[in-house]
Amino acid sequence: MSIDANAKYAASHEYARLEGGIVVVGISDHAQAELGDIVFVELPAVGKTIAAGKTFGTVESVKAASDLYMPVSGTIVAVNESLQGDPALVNREPHAGGWMLKVQPSSLAEMDALMSAADYAKTVGEA
Amino acid sequence: MNLIQEPLAFELSSPGLVGCALPASDVPAAELPAGLARESLALPELDELTVVRHFTRLSQKNYSIDTNFYPLGSCTMKYNPKANEAAASAAGWRGAHPLAGDALTQGSLELICRLQASLAEIGGFAAVSLQPAAGAHGEFSGVLMIRDYLRAKGQTQRTTILIPDSAHGTNPASCTMAGFVTKTIPSGRDGNIDLKALAEALDDTVAGIMITNPNTVGLFERHITKIARMVHEAGGLVYGDGANMNALTGVFKPGKSGIDVMHFNLHKTFSTPHGGGGPGAGMVGAVKELAPYLPGPIAVRKGGKYALAMPEKSIGKVKAFYGNFGVLVRAYAYLRMEGADGLRRIAENSVLNANYLRARLEKAYPLKYKKGCMHEFVAMGDIAPGIHTLDIAKRLIDYGFHPPTIYFPLIVPEALMIEPTETEGKRQLDAFADALLAIAEEARTKPELLHAAPSTTPVGRLDEVAAARCPVLCYRG
Amino acid sequence: MPFIPNSDADRRAMLDVIGKESVEALFADIPASRRFPELKLPAGLSEYEVLKEVEAMAAKNLDAGKAAWFLGAGAYNHFIPALVPAIASRGEFLTAYTPYQPEVSQGTLQAIFEYQSMAAELLGVAVVNASHYDVATALAEGILMAWKLDEDRRRILLPADMHPEYKDVVRTYFSSFEVEIVEYEGAPETAPLDGRAACLVAGYPTFSGEVRALEAAAAAAHAAGALLIVQADPIMCALLKSPGAQGADIVVAEGQSLGNPMNFGGPYLGMMGATEKLMRKMPGRIVGEAKDHDGRRGFVLTLTAREQHIRREKAVSNICSNQGLSMLQSCIYMAAMGSGGMRAVARLCHDKAHYTAARIAEIPGYKVKTGSFFKEFLVETPVPAAAIYDRLAKKRIVPGLPLSRIDAARPDELLVCVTEVNTKAEIDALARALKEVSL
Missing domain, CATH: 3.90.1150.10 (Aspartate Aminotransferase, domain 1)
Incomplete structure (x- = not known):
């Protein structure tokens, strides 16, 4: 199980990683493993502004569907189009090619409310 | 089973063939609406025998009650008597038009009226509507009735419906469609509703609770009258999900025991065929206070004639016309054959059969709830290292049995939910138990047999992940 | 009783294994005062007597x-060709369950796939689901699907000239939601469409039988950002341009005409189809093609994450059972007619x-x-x-x-x-x- 030391995590298993003022959002390795083979990812339109804690999309496996929650408030500046053709990217490399959103954050202070990688690792029993 | 791959009807097509001759036209041709003539229609073109053979061969790729034991929990796959089909095929039913008027449809109205009365008596309800086309449709209707009853009382702040964690997914989905939010009530260690959690959840935002009884782990809610009293005292109503009514016919009347509104699945308890997915019928019954809200119309008898009438404060129509009428005829025929005595025998034998299987299997397949069950019970399938319920289910197919319901209810990990019904006898139950015990032995000694199962079917385990990632939902020439 | 195979001796032997002295003892959890109530119903009748009674009742209808x-x-x-009921009433179709176990349900699954394919061709859509209770509920659920795409669009445009029972059902389905159902007169493209509209519904034909081309309606709906939902006569679609070909986003139809008897109003067949874009938003069961480990073609229920048994309170629809046998009859009918x-x-x-x-x-x-x-x-x-x-x-x-x-x-x-x-x-x-x- 991999944890991205550069990211912060929400209790609902999304990660948020700051890269040059933009927040990259996806789901954790733990979350993808729990879901199993992902068959579909539904993502919002670019340009939409969504508040922290609100749903931004859904992720589906054969036997489950989970809502995805914004770890920080902000405006969607990009979504990962590759996931339409290859949703398994989320299974294979959740922190890299399986990213979901790039968000222009409304307030970077919201990052502080998220768990550190180390704390998240503890909550999912990886530490 | 027919193991030979059958082409799609489209792949058997030869241009110009027709499988049914039609009368020649005896009137002049008329001009089609301007600009709307359709150019091509790419349906299969087949002769009659090819059609008959094609679908007959397809039928041979199914398990069915007529060919195999089907111990599907919560589905009540009992025998569907052939007399039901004979009863439903009368020309007077098939050729009856729903808008022909009361005078020309007295037979249909009489049957609806009689069936309403019988089901009301079985459930202990003041009135019944046969409008809902399915169990979930009955739930939706019943929850709307609760909504309108509370609205009439000015209780519009009651926006929450409580649902036990063992409930079918249709329960919360029906509540959403009726504009309610749902709150989950946990089950206690004994598999029944946790009364303390219920008491804590009851406040003046609660519209009611949906209870399946016996619940989906096969246990009767022992405190049903107390639960109903608690909910009523808090100002809410009690909805009964009758999916498991097969355990209670002639044994317990929900409408006399605190249940305000309830649906029965005629395709479960009253032996109408499942048809590979439907049609079902989900009659809804109500106590006196709620009866005026039933979906309509319902059939009534006035001055020796039958007629249709809308209940006084009806939630309205939930489908066109009058329910799945053909299914109602089958249920009526079944009820007449069983009668009062037969109905109690149904419940007794279904409960006896389930307890017998439970007793024979509990050493090999652990139970989460150890006590005696009603018409079904839930075992667990992770009985050996690397073996999952899915493997047990698929291996059962190789022994000629349809698998039980698996991975439901969600509160039991690796659930194997087994409901034999009353129409199986000891000999059949023993054969099934023997197969499951043999599989338990294989799970320890030859697990590869389970992982590779089934091996006796037209196809092996299918790649459902690839099918969902890149869906192919239609023939693409 | 012919439907219960256990003999008295069997019952005694089974009770011994269970460790109970009587069948009644298995019902001890039921409050004693409410156990085994009197049922005021007549005693059971023989098959012959029941069939006589039912046939006499049926004869009071005009066929x-x-x-x-x-x-x-x-x-x-x-007209319904004789082969339709003859095949659909085979026990292997009639008494099978929902095809959740695909290896032992390929007959039902392939038949559904063929139905989906034929219905999609007839209605001119990319995807058809495995049916609703009837066209009225299919229409209501189609509108629900359109509204759920953007719940801020709260207006539904229904033709005044629509079957009154269908309109009633739509009203019941929306009675819990804050949406406005507006009835329009005349051609659908003249309906009051704007940014508030979730969908424009049109009859093809209307209740009074009027057949109108749909392209202008599709253009008007789409210009306003709304969907066009068409309720069609499936027999008519064999001769006239399909609704899908004219730009409809969702098409619903009453499939009773396709090989199902009138039967006093049911069971009927609610057909629903949509564009590929809406595929994952559709309610109801859908069958897709799949391969097994040996590369053999098979069929499975797919896109199930949309459905109530997985999504529970978040599902768009509570639908579980479909009109399987009516759908099968229509499938056989279409194959026979070609x-x-x-x-x-x-x-x-x-x-x-x-x-x-x-x-x-x-x-x-x-x-x-x-x-x-x-x-x-x-x-x-x-x-x-x-x-x-x-x-x-x-x-x-x-x-x-x-x-x-x-x-x-x-x-x-x-x-x-x-x-x-x-x-x-x-x-x-x-x-x-x-x-x-x-x-």
């Missing part, structure tokens, strides 16, 4: 096959309806009100239509639906339906009887 039948209005008297047969049935309906309309229009006092129609049209009558119905029914001619049955303000209108089963002789007899009754 459309024994009359000259011109009543449609949502339930249509079409392209040629379907077009021939549609052509017969069309031509006979036009001949009937022409005969009725010749009678003084009668006027055909529907402009462009397929198999059903509205007639203005010189005397109340309900009286015509009663007098003609005595002669075993059922002339159509008197609209006063559904709207007291419309006493002089009769909705007449003609299908391939109506002969010229019957039509001429109808015309004579209508003339007599008006004199």
Whole structure:
């Protein structure tokens, strides 16, 4: 199980990683493993502004569907189009090619409310 | 089973063939609406025998009650008597038009009226509507009735419906469609509703609770009258999900025991065929206070004639016309054959059969709830290292049995939910138990047999992940 | 009792294994005061007695096959080839469960896939689901799907000229939500469309039988950002351009016409199809193609993450069971008819309806009100239509639906339906009887 030391995590298993003022959002390795083979990812339109804690999309496996929650408030500046053709990217490399959103954050202070990688690792029993 | 791959009807097509001759036209041709003539229609073109053979061969790729034991929990796959089909095929039913008027449809109205009365008596309800086309449709209707009853009382702040964690997914989905939010009530260690959690959840935002009884782990809610009293005292109503009514016919009347509104699945308890997915019928019954809200119309008898009438404060129509009428005829025929005595025998034998299987299997397949069950019970399938319920289910197919319901209810990990019904006898139950015990032995000694199962079917385990990632939902020439 | 195989000896042996002294003891969890109540129902009857009783009841209905039948209005008297019920009633189809275990359900699954494929071709859509209870509920759920795409669009545009029962069902389905159902008159493209509209619903044809091209309606709906939902006659779609080909986003249809008897209103077949874009938003079961580990083609229930058993309170619909057998009948019907047969049935309906309309229009006092129609049209009558119905029914001619049955303000209108089963002789007899009754 991999944890991205550069990211912060929400209790609902999304990660948020700051890269040059933009927040990259996806789901954790733990979350993808729990879901199993992902068959579909539904993502919002670019340009939409969504508040922290609100749903931004859904992720589906054969036997489950989970809502995805914004770890920080902000405006969607990009979504990962590759996931339409290859949703398994989320299974294979959740922190890299399986990213979901790039968000222009409304307030970077919201990052502080998220768990550190180390704390998240503890909550999912990886530490 | 027919193991030979059958082409799609489209792949058997030869241009110009027709499988049914039609009368020649005896009137002049008329001009089609301007600009709307359709150019091509790419349906299969087949002769009659090819059609008959094609679908007959397809039928041979199914398990069915007529060919195999089907111990599907919560589905009540009992025998569907052939007399039901004979009863439903009368020309007077098939050729009856729903808008022909009361005078020309007295037979249909009489049957609806009689069936309403019988089901009301079985459930202990003041009135019944046969409008809902399915169990979930009955739930939706019943929850709307609760909504309108509370609205009439000015209780519009009651926006929450409580649902036990063992409930079918249709329960919360029906509540959403009726504009309610749902709150989950946990089950206690004994598999029944946790009364303390219920008491804590009851406040003046609660519209009611949906209870399946016996619940989906096969246990009767022992405190049903107390639960109903608690909910009523808090100002809410009690909805009964009758999916498991097969355990209670002639044994317990929900409408006399605190249940305000309830649906029965005629395709479960009253032996109408499942048809590979439907049609079902989900009659809804109500106590006196709620009866005026039933979906309509319902059939009534006035001055020796039958007629249709809308209940006084009806939630309205939930489908066109009058329910799945053909299914109602089958249920009526079944009820007449069983009668009062037969109905109690149904419940007794279904409960006896389930307890017998439970007793024979509990050493090999652990139970989460150890006590005696009603018409079904839930075992667990992770009985050996690397073996999952899915493997047990698929291996059962190789022994000629349809698998039980698996991975439901969600509160039991690796659930194997087994409901034999009353129409199986000891000999059949023993054969099934023997197969499951043999599989338990294989799970320890030859697990590869389970992982590779089934091996006796037209196809092996299918790649459902690839099918969902890149869906192919239609023939693409 | 013939349906219970356990003998008394079996029951005793089983109780011994369970460790209980009696069957009654298995019901100890049920409060004693409420256990085994009296059932005020008659004792069971033999199969022979029951069939006699049921057949006697059925005989109190008028069977459309024994009359000259011109009543449609949502339930249509079409011919059903003998092979349709003969195959669909095979026990392997009739008594199978929902195909959750695909290895032992390939028959049902492949039949559904073939139904989806044929229905998609007929309606002109990319995807068709495995059916709803009837067209009224399919329509309500189609509208629900459209609204859920953007819940801020709270207006639903329904044609005033739509089957009143379908409108009632839509109202029931939306009675818990803050949406506005607006009825429009005339052509759908003239409906009040703007950014508030979730969808524009159009009949193809309308309740009174009017057939209108849909392209302008599709363009108008799409320009406003709304979906076009079309309720279609599936037989008509064999002869006229499909709704999908004209730009409809969602198409619903009553599949009863395709091989299912009228049966006093059910079970019927709610057909629903949509564009590929809406595929993952559709309610209901859907079957897809799959491969097993040896590369063999098979079929599975797919896209199940949309459904209530997984999504629970977040599901768009609570639908679980479908109209499996009605769908199977329609599948067999379409395969037996094929392209040629379907077009021939549609052509017969069309031509006979036009001949009937022409005969009725010749009678003084009668006027055909529907402009462009397929198999059903509205007639203005010189005397109340309900009286015509009663007098003609005595002669075993059922002339159509008197609209006063559904709207007291419309006493002089009769909705007449003609299908391939109506002969010229019957039509001429109808015309004579209508003339007599008006004199």
